[in-house]
Amino acid sequence: MGDDEKEIQCLKKMLAKSFEVKDLGHLHYFLGIEVAYGMQGIYLCQRKYVLDLLAETGMLGCRPAATPIEQNHRVLADSGDPVDKYQYQRLVGRLIYLSHTRPDIAYAVSVVSRYMHDPRSGHLDSVNRILRYLKSCPGKGILFSNNGHLNIEGYTDADWAGCLDDRRSTSGYCVFVGKNLVGWRSKKQSVVARSTAEAEFRSMASGVCELIWLKLLLRELHLYNGAPLQLYCDNQAAIKIVNNPVYHDRTKHVEIDRHFIKEKLEAGTLQVNYVRSEKQLADVLTKGVCVLNFSEICNKMGLLDIFAPS
Missing domain, CATH: 3.30.420.10 (Ribonuclease H-like superfamily/Ribonuclease H)
Known part of the structure; x- marks a missing residue:
């Protein structure tokens, strides 16, 4: 990281003498995070990650929601009947990774992650609400401007x-x-x-x-x-x-x-x-x-x- 382009190039050459490295140019895609460059600045999102998640869960055709969680929600530990723990934990885990570029779902994800040890049908409904919200804006991300x-x-x-x-x-x-x-x-x-x-x-x-x-x-x-x-x-x-x-x-x-x-x-x-x-x-x-x-x-x-x- 630095603002001296000449020094950065010298460092790359020095590293190439000891390690097998490849310069891929500007970052565009890394671990599910997409990077776009424009006149306004740098834009980060996880659109493909969201669409793959919706396709995997069969939620591509669901009815979109305007917010990731209800305003006066009442999510409790004993909300409904027990559900598949492995499936619930895997789904919430993927949502936790998605929240790296989506602060809009951070609170909703923190709520559903409280019940990983004993997931119930009510908790799964809250997870599906997050997915319905993602359906409405799969490409939403963060813009970094100067x-x-x-x-x-x-x-x-x-x-x-x-x-x-x-x-x-x-x-x-x-x-x-x-x-x-x-x-x-x-x-x-x-x-x-x-x-x-x-x-x-x-x-x-x-x-x-x-x-x-x-x-x-x-x-x-x-x-x-x-x-x-x-x-x-x-x-x-x-x-x-x-x-x-x-x-x-x-x-x-x-x-x-x-x-x-x-x-x-x-x-x-x-x-x-x-x-x-x-x-x-x-x-x-x-x-x-x-x-x-x-x-x-x-x-x-x-x-x-x-x-x-x-």
Whole structure:
């Protein structure tokens, strides 16, 4: 990786003296991920992978769905009768790999992957809902454009007590470099949160770790511009606790996360900003949302389908 074409060519020649290597030129297809180049930038998708998956499961002729999961879904551990565990695990495993370029299905896949040990018919219905959504947009992917800067910013959110089985919350974050989506995650928290602020704190701590990792990576590549990391959260209580050193007994259960985030704030490497809930991009990583919000957030994330008819 580098910006010196002459040095890159010298390195290739040096490697060719010791190893059997072949220069295939620009990347176009790798492990099911398709790469396209255009005036707007570089586009990543897994269209062929999706179509092969739909053909294998017999879902090519299914009725498309507008979202990968229902808005107020009630997926429980005992939803329906037991189904073939091997088939379910294989199908969910393929969806997990697909989520490498499809943050729009990340939350839905995280929900169905919770029941790999004991899949039921209700869980399989949720998997089929994801496949129906993929039928509506098999070529959707991520566009990376040159926006003239490499500022790092992230959005964090948490769905408090969203899991109906054990009342654990779901954390979600998405990270941008130069307005391009480069990282995202949707995961159920390991402990039960006693308040929305606590759930948001745990999500914020995970998001800050990702921001710091990206900062170190850009610094290693001599691309970091020194701008503070920007973190956006829609929970004002969590933001006030971070900025107010007076809280003591109320925050003992999140003391480590609070001190970790506050340390970065005091050092000037991080800025925590409030964002309104309707503009919270991490919403699609923590819960099912309505069609309108889902479509709007996907557009803001840089997700588009270059194969869709104009």
